[in-house]
Amino acid sequence: MNFRWQGKRITGLLAVVPENESSFLQEMEHFNFPKARSLKLKEVMGYDKHRLVQAGVCVSDLAVFALQHLFSDGKLDPQDIDALIVVTQSPDHLMPPTSSIIQGRLELSQDVFCLDINQGCAGFVIGLMQAFFMLEQPSIAKVVLINGDVLSRRTSPKDRNSYPLIGDAASVVIVERTSEASVIHANLKMDGTRNAALIIPAGGMRLPSSADTAALEDLGDNNFRAKDHLKMDGSAVFNFVQVEVPPMIERLLSTAGVAADSVDWFFFHQPNRFMLQKLADKMQIPHAKLPSNIVENFGNSSGVTIPMAIAFNLGARLLNERFSVCLAGFGVGLTWGSMLLSLGNLSFCELLDYPNRQEQSIA
Amino acid sequence: MLEPKLQKIADLLQGIRPEFDFSNGANFIATGMLDSFDMITLVDTLDKTYGISIDGEDIVPEHFGGLSAIAALLGRYGVRP
Numbered sequence: 090m091n092f093r094w095q096g097k098r099i100t101g102l103l104a105v106v107p108e109n110e111s112s113f114l115q116e117m118e119h120f121n122f123p124k125a126r127s128l129k130l131k132e133v134m135g136y137d138k139h140r141l142v143q144a145g146v147c148v149s150d151l152a153v154f155a156l157q158h159l160f161s162d163g164k165l166d167p168q169d170i171d172a173l174i175v176v177t178q179s180p181d182h183l184m185p186p187t188s189s190i191i192q193g194r195l196e197l198s199q200d201v202f203c204l205d206i207n208q209g210c211a212g213f214v215i216g217l218m219q220a221f222f223m224l225e226q227p228s229i230a231k232v233v234l235i236n237g238d239v240l241s242r243r244t245s246p247k248d249r250n251s252y253p254l255i256g257d258a259a260s261v262v263i264v265e266r267t268s269e270a271s272v273i274h275a276n277l278k279m280d281g282t283r284n285a286a287l288i289i290p291a292g293g294m295r296l297p298s299s300a301d302t303a304a305l306e307d308l309g310d311n312n313f314r315a316k317d318h319l320k321m322d323g324s325a326v327f328n329f330v331q332v333e334v335p336p337m338i339e340r341l342l343s344t345a346g347v348a349a350d351s352v353d354w355f356f357f358h359q360p361n362r363f364m365l366q367k368l369a370d371k372m373q374i375p376h377a378k379l380p381s382n383i384v385e386n387f388g389n390s391s392g393v394t395i396p397m398a399i400a401f402n403l404g405a406r407l408l409n410e411r412f413s414v415c416l417a418g419f420g421v422g423l424t425w426g427s428m429l430l431s432l433g434n435l436s437f438c439e440l441l442d443y444p445n446r447q448e449q450s451i452a
Numbered sequence: 453m454l455e456p457k458l459q460k461i462a463d464l465l466q467g468i469r470p471e472f473d474f475s476n477g478a479n480f481i482a483t484g485m486l487d488s489f490d491m492i493t494l495v496d497t498l499d500k501t502y503g504i505s506i507d508g509e510d511i512v513p514e515h516f517g518g519l520s521a522i523a524a525l526l527g528r529y530g531v532r533p
Contacts, residue, residue: 129468130489133496250489310487324488324513331508363492367508 091344092275094221099430101164101263101437102407104397105155106140106256106387108442113137113253120249121311127249135362135381136253139388141241143445147181148237149190151259154443156195156233164437165263167195171229172202174219176212176236176392178421179243180205183293191235202229209287210358210420211277212236212392213260214428217416218275220264234262236392240319243289247305247313251321254361256388260396263436274345276337277426286325287421291316326420330364333425334417335371341415341427352429353412354403355379358419359394391420399432400440407438457532458519464501468493474519481513491516498522504529 113136117127130136142151152175159165175188182190188203202223208215213236220232237259244255291302302316314320334357342349355378357365365381368374380402383394390397395416399407411433419425454462454475465474465486472485480486486494494516495506506529515525526532 126468126490126493129493133493310484327488327492327508328512331511363496364508367505367511370505371507371509 135385137385209391211418211424214426245314258390258393275428359383
């Protein structure tokens with residue numbers, strides 16, 4: 090499905106990562122693989138450092154910290170917020186919505202429209218789409234889009250297929266109406282028949298968590314994982330991305346009537362460096378225009394990797410400059426979506442550390 | 453004794469999984485000699501060795517089951533090992 094909007098723009102972007110950092114070299118001893126094989130993977134996939142929350146830290150903790158930072162710096166007035174969207178696969182609780190928890194902790198107005206969306210790696214594109222839909226309403230002028238995940242808490246430390254790439258993070262993006270005429274193009278596809286490719290089998294109503302689902306199982310490939318943990322069919326996901334993403338971008342640019350070489354930056358979801366470089370090669374996009382440096386520095390934080398890549402690679406440049414940007418998210422669902430927009434002249438664009446001392450959840 | 457072009461591929465595989473003999477005709481995927489991460493490591497090695505970029509869509513098990521299959525894949529990229 091294709092989408093088109095006008096008169097909407099991102100006005101501020103903040104990503105927050107736990108100060109707590111773990112290194113692949115230290116973790117290698119947990120994996121039942123020869124050191125040489127793991128080191129080769131480090132080189133190819135970009136495994137190095139990743140940021141992980143400490144025990145008890147939830148998405149609402151990261152988000153509240155980030156929003157309080159913006160409030161205290163005068164970059165966001167809490168009274169101006171009309172809607173709060175939280176996109177996460179690791180909510181504080183099954184109920185209530187994490188957006189409601191954040192609203193309550195920050196004592197925001199009862200008129201704020203709070204909405205949770207269960208989405209992952211395509212969650213930034215989907216969250217922006219939802220923000221644009223909301224802004225069609227005259228009563229909504231400013232939307233706060235929060236992407237956040239703490240999936241390290243649901244990933245087996247003995248699963249070399251998943252644990253080294255996982256990162257925890259949140260982002261706060263402000264979306265508003267504008268008088269600017271620039272058009273935003275987007276598209277989205279979903280294929281629920283492949284939903285098992287990325288799944289946490291236990292913990293919902295289908296298979297409630299129990300002592301059995303918490304037990305580590307030998308998966309037969311030297312990895313150990315419980316049903317409570319994230320399960321990723323790496324081959325299926327890799328193939329899905331390589332098959333579906335290039336034509337999606339081609340369709341997007343074609344619909345917008347824009348040539349690929351006139352796009353300044355391609356900010357794609359970052360599962361690992363190898364996958365992104367293969368996509369860039371196939372689409373003949375210079376690697377420098379499609380950054381792939383988030384996994385090696387912070388880990389894969391699902392829907393947060395796109396805003397984090399923007400903050401990490403462009404940062405303060407976005408305060409005074411403007412770029413043509415192509416976004417693409419792809420993953421759980423399976424879901425794949427992309428968006429072409431003009432990004433710049435932001436009121437803030439930062440990357441912030443969530444300090445270890447604030448590790449206790451308040452919710 | 454393998455043909456030289458297949459021996460070159462077997463040598464590259466040996467560098468990735470030194471514990472296996474890749475000249476014995478077994479299906480590397482079915483027997484577990486190569487897992488999905490080994491396939492990625494091999495593609496990275498082939499890309500760098502031959503100055504090519506194997507298409508992501510080609511990174512599927514059927515192209516890595518044996519020396520002849522890998523040689524055929526390389527042939528599609530104009531490589532004669």
